[in-house]
Amino acid sequence: MSEQTLFKVTVDGITIEVPAGTTILQAARQIGGQVAPPAMCYYSKLKGSGGKCRTCLVEVSKGSEKDPRPMPKLVASCRTTVMDGMEVKNITSDKVVDARAGVVEFLLLNHPLDCPICDQAGECHLQDLSFDHGKSKTRFEFQKRTFKKHDLGENIQLHMTRCILCYRCVFTADQLTNKRVHGILDRGDHAEIATHIEKSLDNEFIGNVIDVCPVGALTDKTFRFKNRVWFLKPMDAHRDCPTCSGRVTLWNRGDEVYRVTARKDEWGEIEDTPEGKPGWICNTCRFDKKEASDWVIEGPREISRASVISQGHYAGNVGTTKPTETFKAVNGGRAPHLLMDIHDESEVNQPNVHLGQIHGPSHGDTFNNKNQNA
């Protein structure tokens, strides 16, 4: 292969060189961290996805080296390819932050926010998104649209009320299975994911729609209400599967396998197999192999520290790293300023003084005097 043309692109002041044809989002993901815009509908493994949820909107402040004009509107970074010398503002742009807060508000408008009873809670992209970019209060005071729950095939339940219409599952079914039998019916805010014939999703790879769903709209019926994801230990495991790569994450409690999913990377997308193919898994691996003996366990899976799933877990450096910098070091040698330094003041804390000799507990004056002296 001949040498690829590299384009220089700057996102939030960080410059990176990427091959021509890369999208802004992919370039920003290569930089990583806060620079990467969130994406609810874009899924790099699915052709044609993206552009719909509008959470990844960014401001292009300089079009390219040749044509430095800024783009007039915010653009969807997942579907806009970089140009040489392009300058992009993500979180450094007030316009983007404002628009993104708007999009989060729109996405939550008809979302039931039933996280306490939702199986996706803890690994939900919409939760993360609203935590990062949303507001704590809603301004919507009308009734939300609701749908009845229904089954899409034997093992998948569709909870349409939670759906944000990202179209990922439609693309998955379209590209992974030979015959797509579900899609979008109706339009506007009453549009819904549906099948014409109930329970008709029975393709061997259809279970992957559960993994791509960013919210709790498509759930695994073998796992529904069984456990919360943060109580489970994710373990990388594999088995010799004739239909798929067999590389999965087991979600265990003790020795019991509660759930099997594909392995997901830091962007919540399916990891590639060592051969470089997307690691979709088949329904047999996902729904039927629920015994630890079915699997060869490779070890605990690393989960981002920011995720609630990592709480109390031991995998990798999660929860075991001691901070290298102490507070004093960060604070320029000063100890933390305590509002009331009760430990030093209260005589109760001095073991050499007999409790009977203490006149009384320290009170406000003790501290006020101290402050005046200081």
Added chain:
Amino acid sequence: MGVKLLLDKANVPGIRTYDVYRREGGYRAVEKALKEMSTEAIVEEVKKSGLRGRGGAGFPTGMKWSFIAKPEGVPRHLVCNADESEPGTFKDRYLMEFLPHLLIEGLIISSYALGSNDTYIYIRGEYAWIPDILEEAINEAKANGFLGKNILGTGFDCNINVQRGGGAYICGEETALIESLEGKRGNPRIKPPFPAIQGLWMRPTVVNNVETLAAIVPIINIGGDEYAKIGVGKSTGTKLISACGNINKPGVYEIDMTISVEEFIYSDEYCGGIKGGKRLKACIPGGSSVPILPANLLLKTAKGETRYMNYESLSDGGFATGSMLGSGGFIVLDEDQCIVKNTLTLARFYRHESCGQCSPCREGTGWMEKILQKIESGKGEISDIDLLWDIQRKIEGNTICPLGDAASWPVAAAIRHFRDEFEWHVNNPELSQTSNFGLQHYADPIHVPA
């Protein structure tokens, strides 16, 4: 009496048939274009004419045509956008119903210029009777050698296919139209790639409005330079305006874009004044998605100049004090109309027609409708008006296609110009259910600072 290029023969009896149309000078432009002109010369002529897209955006047609990619061995397509669904706009219906051969003639010339051997007319589903008219005209043209194989012995083949839509407003957006034409769900595509590069079946495609394509005929007949002399500035040629609302003579009028808005509303040649001798309150000058203007800003611009019926003059002052010519759906509201109710009607339309693909439009349009419904029914609060403003601001510009903008502009303009009426609705919940805010000061001449 202004110049008429499109509708001059509309009243000839039997003009719908080929024989009468031909006797009245029809298909001369096809003969001229195909026999005497090269494809480049036609595009050049259209460029010279200064013709701007009549579908609403007003993009120069000649320039659009020159953008079409011409890769070797890949067919190109011309698609006629006859999915005229904008509330208040009905000019294309009139044109297709009474002068079908004019459209067919324009289509043949344009297909020749763009190299499209398969041309499509995508027609709105609700226009149930018009496809028959068009198909009859196509058959007549075919029988007389203007369509089909080897047209007029020039070796150019062209077929025109009429495709009915399912009645979705969104399919008037060119990429949604293409998706629908391909047999898919009518969701707008994400641009780029633009249709001129990858359109119908991923082939280079030009999508033009009915009126634009019909206007090609007079351009070829009289020449681009002559066409450009009609009208004023960059608003060349004639424009069809479909006038409706509280006027004496609703209907489709052809104007040469030099007349003033005042003349258009009050002259007997056009709208004939406000019905019942009432006073003018407001007007939506270019189809439901353009900003509404109160009477004082409609007849005169903010600078105190007379406003004319053309692209530049109507958009004078930007969205703060101006509007757009849009698709020419001229909706007039008299003093008894309620702006809140009018805005609610439009918001309901856009909620119903949003395709639901991208979140700001899908959720925002429904939210705006609910809030407007709340204000209209006398349960609103002052904060709701600010909330509406904030919602429309967050939809506008953040969506895939212009439907989001089209949904937010009417709401924005209504609040911008008629905020006091919204507040009156909130503050007088009971009164607002039985009576109307009326004209107040909207018709008073605006103060022009010296």
